[in-house]
Amino acid sequence: MDDNQESSGGEYEREPAPDSSLLGPGKFWGMYAGEHCAGTEFMIGPLFLGAGASLRDLVIGLLVGNILAVLTWRYLVTPIAMSRRLTLYYQLERIAGGGLVKFYNVVNGVLFCFLAGAMITVSASAVGVPFGVDYEVPKNVFSLGENSFTAIVLAVGLVITVVAAAGYTTVARAANLAAPWMIAVFAAAGIASIGQMEVTSLSQLVDGAYWDQAIAFVAAELEAEGKTPSTFSFWQIVLFGWVCNGAMHLGMADLSIFRFARHASSGWAPAIGMFLGHYMAWIAAGLLLAAQIKLSQDSTANPGLLAWGALGWTGILCVVIAGWTTANPTIYRAGLAFQGVLPGSSRVAMTLVAGTVATLAGAFPALAYELLGFVGKYATVLGPMGAVLFVDHYLMKRFGLRPEIAFASGMQFNVAVLVAWLAPVAVGLYLIFQQGVDATYCVIPAWLACGVLYLVLSKALQPAAEPEGEAV
């Protein structure tokens, strides 16, 4: 799992990772520390405040949600990864068939592009600050921002795309070097914001009146516009913390990482990413907005301006570097996903395509503002596929069924997987888009439904006697 291996698309793509490639827990702790301190953390924290999440709910809810996420990595992903030592894609191909994996790759790649687009928007918001270009959010999701902001997005997207196309080894190294600094800057952002709000005692800090006042300000603004102030409940926060990286743990994308784990204890490594990036950094970024509201009665979640207000040039650098170092691998992975669909295509060309799509997505400023909702939808779509892997690994033989049926029979499209995946996802998306259900509530039910459906459909569709396939 060294940089060269990653940049070459990963070795052992169609075979188990050999013993000689296995890594100790330290490598995983280091990787997860950097991976989850992204530019988007500067966006998500303020969006929590804007959505009306109370500070107490945020502190406790994110604690619970992140613990659940770490447990999922440790007890769901790591055992299967260490047992099979295969990438997600190859393992899925053996169950679902090559054709279905291509379809999954397209979906995966497009969602990666939108995520990278939000990272580009966040970086552009910081680049714009020295030029006096504001990140303003149009009312319509699919409206462009100011021309000057769009130009900055295109420039940032171009640079990130070209670097990603060249391979991200250098960026990965830069990200590793920057990780401790970024974590310290996130902490500094929270501390400086507390000072800006004139919170000078522990009791004031714990009391959280400064946060409540900021929420009241946002609510009053919305009421003045004739809108109902939004709320973000404790359980929404718990679920958001849990499923924020749902595609990685519930969806088993990180099988590709943990297949290199020598010890199961490596499965605890995501804890560092969760509690630094998805706990401390989110709360610190939320405090940035609370301070901005107190100081200038401005509730706009502009990551660049927020960081500038509390940290000056260091904040600008942090937003740009955090956005850049995470958008790069995301575009790179999207390129690999697209390349998987068109095996004859070059990785560079597909990365350029992915970067172009991501940059176009980044040009719509409101998309980044929808990040809280997007993360839930992302997990709703990709997470359930992990249930197929779980059922295939643990339950198929117990129910007298043949695991890895596509590998055994040579089928390209396993209908049981297709229906088991898409049916719960379709219901989830209907509830989200038509009924207004929060996306985070749909992820776990969709995952469970997918697993049960896969088992039932396999029982109904699998031929009675299948020849034993070659074991991995």
Added chain:
Amino acid sequence: MNLIAKGIGAIAIAATVVAPLLYVTGGLELDTAKATLLAATFVWFGSCAASAFATPAETPTPSE
């Protein structure tokens, strides 16, 4: 050299957290804290670069 660079880097990270803490406790103005953060940033990346340059020189090459 490598150890010195890492030590300086650790001081830079500590300064990144301590500067805003001093601002909260009234020991620093916000602008001074921001300037300290920027200086610490340059020191951190400088120490990383120094460490990267130093490592190959100080790592004994295994004999073939």
